[in-house]
Amino acid sequence: MHREGAVTSYKETRNQLDGLFYSSFLSPWLANGSLAVSKLAWELDQFEKLHGANDSTRHFYSELLWREFFYRREVEDSSSLFRAKGTARERKLVTFDPRGFARWCAGATDYPLVNALMHQLVESGWMSNRGRQIAASCLVNEMNVDWRFGAAFFEQHLLDYDAASNYGNWQYIAGVGADPRGGRHFDLVKQTRQFDPEGEFTQRWEGYCPKQPEHIVDAADWPLESS
Numbered sequence: 165m166h167r168e169g170a171v172t173s174y175k176e177t178r179n180q181l182d183g184l185f186y187s188s189f190l191s192p193w194l195a196n197g198s199l200a201v202s203k204l205a206w207e208l209d210q211f212e213k214l215h216g217a218n219d220s221t222r223h224f225y226s227e228l229l230w231r232e233f234f235y236r237r238e239v240e241d242s243s244s245l246f247r248a249k250g251t252a253r254e255r256k257l258v259t260f261d262p263r264g265f266a267r268w269c270a271g272a273t274d275y276p277l278v279n280a281l282m283h284q285l286v287e288s289g290w291m292s293n294r295g296r297q298i299a300a301s302c303l304v305n306e307m308n309v310d311w312r313f314g315a316a317f318f319e320q321h322l323l324d325y326d327a328a329s330n331y332g333n334w335q336y337i338a339g340v341g342a343d344p345r346g347g348r349h350f351d352l353v354k355q356t357r358q359f360d361p362e363g364e365f366t367q368r369w370e371g372y373c374p375k376q377p378e379h380i381v382d383a384a385d386w387p388l389e390s391s
């Protein structure tokens with residue numbers, strides 16, 4: 165399904181969380197190799213010649229360049245793409261709280277929008293670009309988990325999984341990629357207000373979960389001292 169000329173309003177719609185026409189949904193075909201990015205760029209060029217270019221068509225082109233950038237980066241330096249510190253000098257201090265990570269994966273955090281996004285990912289294999297940024301920022305900044313666990317979870321579930329774009333974008337959020345501006349820490353309350361003001365998306369994907377109890381370590385979890 166497509167809507168003729170949707171690319172001419174891409175810049176205004178691309179940050180939406182849900183819907184049929186807010187972005188191209190071409191990434192699965194690019195990822196599995198049945199569509200070449202050069203073909204897509206050529207089609208865009210033809211469209212612009214016929215209908216004229218605008219900020220949106222140019223923005224769409226710049227996203228294709230991001231994909232190319234991450235791809236080149238993988239070709240040039242694949243080892244740092246999977247390293248915790250990426251291209252940064254220092255490795256960031258992180259914790260590993262298995263329960264926190266499990267809650268993020270299951271969409272059972274204290275952040276309803278993130279829960280909804282994670283449910284959407286697991287049930288459909290899809291998450292919008294804005295959603296991916298929000299969910300990734302939550303894991304990295306609110307839960308302080310090593311970004312690679314999140315990248316691996318996305319790898320397992322995304323229909324459009326692509327090593328260069330997935331790991332490259334995770335590094336960008338975590339601030340260990342090829343970006344001098346450091347990481348991206350999204351204010352989850354502000355993002356919710358801006359991108360799901362009526363809570364429709366959160367409701368649809370059942371993000372409003374009962375608040376989880378604080379982590380209680382059960383004495384029975386601990387091994388007994390050997391006598």
Ligand SMILES: Cc1cc2nc3c(=O)[nH]c(=O)nc-3n(C[C@H](O)[C@H](O)[C@H](O)COP(=O)(O)OP(=O)(O)OC[C@H]3O[C@@H](n4cnc5c(N)ncnc54)[C@H](O)[C@@H]3O)c2cc1C
Binds near residue numbers: 192331
């Ligand atoms: C944490 C995280 C993980 C991601 N993992 C993947 C992944 O595994 N595979 C993947 O293809 N994209 C990934 N992306 C990039 C982006 O979210 C998707 O490419 C986009 O949402 C796919 O939807 P679309 O085809 O409708 O994109 P459109 O918005 O219609 O964009 C057109 C094309 O441009 C490219 N593109 C757009 N945004 C980006 C971007 N930020 N980085 C690289 N290329 C981009 C894609 O090839 C996309 O198909 C990730 C982004 C984040 C923040």
